[in-house]
Amino acid sequence: MRIIRTGAAPVGVVLALALAGCSSLAANGGGGSDAAIDELSIVVPAGPGGGWDLTGRSMQADMQEEGLVGTATVTNVDGAGGTVGLANIANATDPNTLLVMGLVMVGAVETNESQARIEDTTPIARLTEEQEVIVVPAESPYETIDDLVEDIKENGKDVSITGGSAGGTDHILAGMLLQAAGMPSEHIVNNLNYIAYSGGGESLAALLGNNVSAGISGVSEYAEQVQAGELRALAVSGEERVDALPDTPTLTEAGYDVVLTNWRGVVAPGTIDEAEKEALTAAVTELAESDAWQATLEEKDWDDAFLPGDEFDTYLDENIAEIQVVLRDIGLVR
Template identity: 55%
Template structure:
């Protein structure tokens, strides 16, 4: 079976540390090995959500804020939405941030967007704090759609090309990559995928739902948590999920493997801090997020949103990011989204 993973650890291969290519010196992975005795006290944080309200990053940022403040772990955890260009506008804002106790939500979407937008500011310029979650994606269509199965939809794209519109998150992000992988499974190469795929990026889950319910898109791709309520209400129909087993929020929906597509693809989300912060400040943030992860409030957030715990911090998260950036860049090239 040829299985695709968005989250990958290259077993047996020593990952190159991102600190080695970081222009801000020890920022990448800073504090990953610091002890709790060396960690700075964190009394308040600012949280940047690099997307408009309503999507998975917004859900993550607000869940972090709620758990931290409700648990009296910090006095304040203000959330700011800075959307645009797959999170790279928010990434640029983080690069100019002077408060070391700033956390920005990140994830697979941003990894792809940095490449497709040739962004000046890169994830390598930040301080990785923690990978928090992973989540399967789901392909949905309006309730009245003629496409009854995932195969029906993919066949239509292959046959009719640009006439079949698919909406998802930013260009080059997880949703876009998954659309490309589905067409690759159907036998198209990079040039063929580029010719056939009519992909409409949107700024968040709310915009995607509006496009679908207004019949301005034939299908949508996003995280299960963003579409689940509309599937349950009957406004949308789910064709398949990208996990290797049934998704918690949509247990009746088949997997892509069930539908004959050799694809398993999960989206991760995590937290970054500004580059160049001290090891003590980075360790303080890692300690704070580690304690948050152990709370009942965070465990409830995982269950409510259908997120899988995928916790990594410090150097382990840095190594994961290095692998993920390499893998996503290769995938984007293979399916014709970057040259």
């Protein structure tokens, strides 16, 4: 299976503080701001340190720097692969709210059998995509991706792999790798010891503490530690090698027919009207075209995957259907 460029119970009051006090859309800004949106709430449905958190906080800084909003706040609301945040955003009433999300959430909705669906939100834009990297602690006996795969085949759940939320991109890549290595779906379920964390900081700590055998995450989350010699990169998941880790082969180069890149974007409450949707889409489009955001993409080694409004809506429908098939193929859902 090759995917090219595809990155809890509802709690009604979880986002109350995040959404309280946000002003409604203002034609010429309010409170002395020249921005079209006076106050914007960016909700990150994960803990600090991961790709969603980096995305949300980069948006906050760049939108304020470019004067696209008066003020922007970021609130972390983690849980169940982002579906706790999703459950609340779908019916939120403040139009000036964006939820950071992506391929991780697409998978988590299915594996968690979430009552809240991405289809219940208003798609605003896809922003970035990023390759995944498979790493091990620096002192690990695994020198290649083959070493890791063979040990999983021989020792099953004695080999642990950490990453983001269950059913998310990292988990999907682990399953696809074992599938490409010839392991049947039922064996993947029985042999893959995947330890999920809601934030990249937690998985990194587990790796650096030698508490897990390997880890999977976006390149930007592990590149610094690889470059510092604290982690060893075994493979990246895209079609080509990445500049940040030029000596790390792709999975395809290593002999595994797997290509997977993680995408991230933003959605708004499902309750907003067309004018409110257009205003948010316009603000995010200006962000995507800004010098500040282009500098952020280069700094974080994120690929520009901007896709606004209705185009993003269409892409989401196709991606959701595609991931449902993949998750069934690798045994993560029935």
